[in-house]
Amino acid sequence: MEAVLFNGTELKLSYVKNYPMPKITNDTDVIVKVAYSGICGTDLHIIAGNFPATKGTIAMGHEICGVVHEAGKKSIFKKGQNVVVDPNNSCNLCDNCRKGKYQYCLVGGNNDTIGIWKDGGWAQYVVVPQFQVYALPDGITLEQGGVCEPYSCVAHGFDRASPLLIGSKILIAGAGIIGNLWVTTLHHHGHREVTVSEMSKTRLDIVKKMDTGYRLVTPDVLAEEKQLYDVIIDCTGVGKVMEINFNYLATGGKYVLFGCCPATHEATIHPFQIYQKELTIVGVKINPFSFPNAISWLKAFGDRYLNYEKLGVKTYKLSEYEQAVGDLKAGVIAKALFKV
Template sequence: MEAVVFDGNKLSLSFEKNYPMPQIINDDDVIVKVHYSGICGTDLHIIQGEFPAIKDRPIALGHESSGVIHAVGKKSMFKVGQKVVIDPNTACNTCDFCRKGNYQYCLTAGINSTIGIWKDGGWAQYVRAPQSQVFALPDGITTEQAGLCEPYSCVSHGFDRASPIKVGEKILILGAGIIGNLWITTLHHHGHREVTVSEMNPTRLDIVKRLDTGYRLVTPDVLAKEKTTYDLIIDCTGVGKVMEISFNYLKEGGKYVLFGCCPPSHTSTLNPFDIYNKELTIIGVKINPFSFPSAISWLKAMGSRYLDYHKLGVKTYRLSQYKDALEDLKKGCVAKAVFKVCD
């Protein structure tokens, strides 16, 4: 089986003898033939040694995957050939966090047991998953569109955490990589029009123009000169220094959503008096607890108006082109790279 494998230090392309096809182990397992599997910013942090992942054996990364059912366990509710998407995260179901519906805080499950980080993931032709983490796609959603379901599920969780977001509020999105673009489509779909997008890479700003939202597009130096304040800031950069600078752009009563995943080494210096005096709210967003159903509903409602790969700046690559995909991401000439694994 062809797979892009991470051994704790580097990526490589492996084949059958080095990376065998997954097998059904439990009666409720399914094997998914992968159609699309995205490269996430978290994957880049893992490859660069900035984010924890399994190190005791090589695995295929990839926690954003869609495809069709290839094989099922004896007790599976799925049928071979069904279009599906995989939720890489789950609960342990025994700790207090999980029993209260907050498995993002779980110390053993959640992001500590993610498919594609701690278990074999979707940068391969086939991947095994328990059926509890697999969702059937309704008619009208393609596996290509569903390749964005996992990041949209994280946006859905962030949207819920930041709500209520009232139409007419002034919103600032920091960073126009793929996550910034998914927030842009989400806000526009929900009726928000008073939105400014800040991005230092002009190529990425050109990509945002394809979405035809009419949002104001600026570079960070413009924000610094304007000193405009906002009701809601959504930081998609994953850069600690950006928060330190942009936190000053919040209005009284404003909310700052820290969405981009910063490496643990990043720090920001904030003024506690400002937080007190302006009654500011800082909102962290960690993975996607129970938000896949919402994301699937969003995909169905948003359709090709928002989910077009070209408009979003998404480019597809074969597994064998993984080096090109990573290089294009580093250059910033694409908002997102997605492996098109099997047709």
């Protein structure tokens, strides 16, 4: 089968036509014929060597949507079902997992992620345990399911940041795909006092297509006006951005650190500000048990918010992986998806 492989030792990608087909080894395994698989910002960090991943060679891709190709004899899934895959799992034994917080698991969580530590969705087929598979209900297309995994992360972030009171002044820093998904989420939930800050005017033009009426600015405007915000959602994954934007929090404000920063990034903040303003810093890690929320959001959002062109999503063949990664790095698109 076709696949885009990542060599974790050499930090290189390659396209092959003869990667072995996955096989069912457990009675509850499911083989998914991949329809869409995304390239995440985390994937770019992995390729650059800035995020822990396998040292072996695997098909990457942890954002997976497709159709059941084959199911183990004890699986609840049937051939032909449209499904999405939660790439993260739990050990079910440690204190964190038994408290329902497998994002902290030292064995599961993102320490055993499909597409990071073992074969994922940058291939025509992938095998996964059935407990990591969710059926897509009627009314949600496979195309819409292609953004389910990143929405599941946003859903967890939304829960962590809540309550987000209507009328709050909110700043979204960064208009890559995650920033855009936050734009759709906040707008759907009734928020209108929202500013989006992004260095790339190309990306700001993409946000305009979503027709939310949100204020769109470049970071220099924030520095000039020094407006304060009740909530800041950082989707940049850049430590220096947090250092700067932390000063724009109003009293009682929340800083939601959503973008995944490389481990080498640092930011300097003044603890006195946290004391004086009673500020809250909210970290968000992966998507524990938030796929049901994300699927419900997809059904509620529909084409109003899930149109690929409006979101800045472009699809590519697996063989076009170099162009896909290049376009994403150049910022001419918000999101690259393999249409397999």
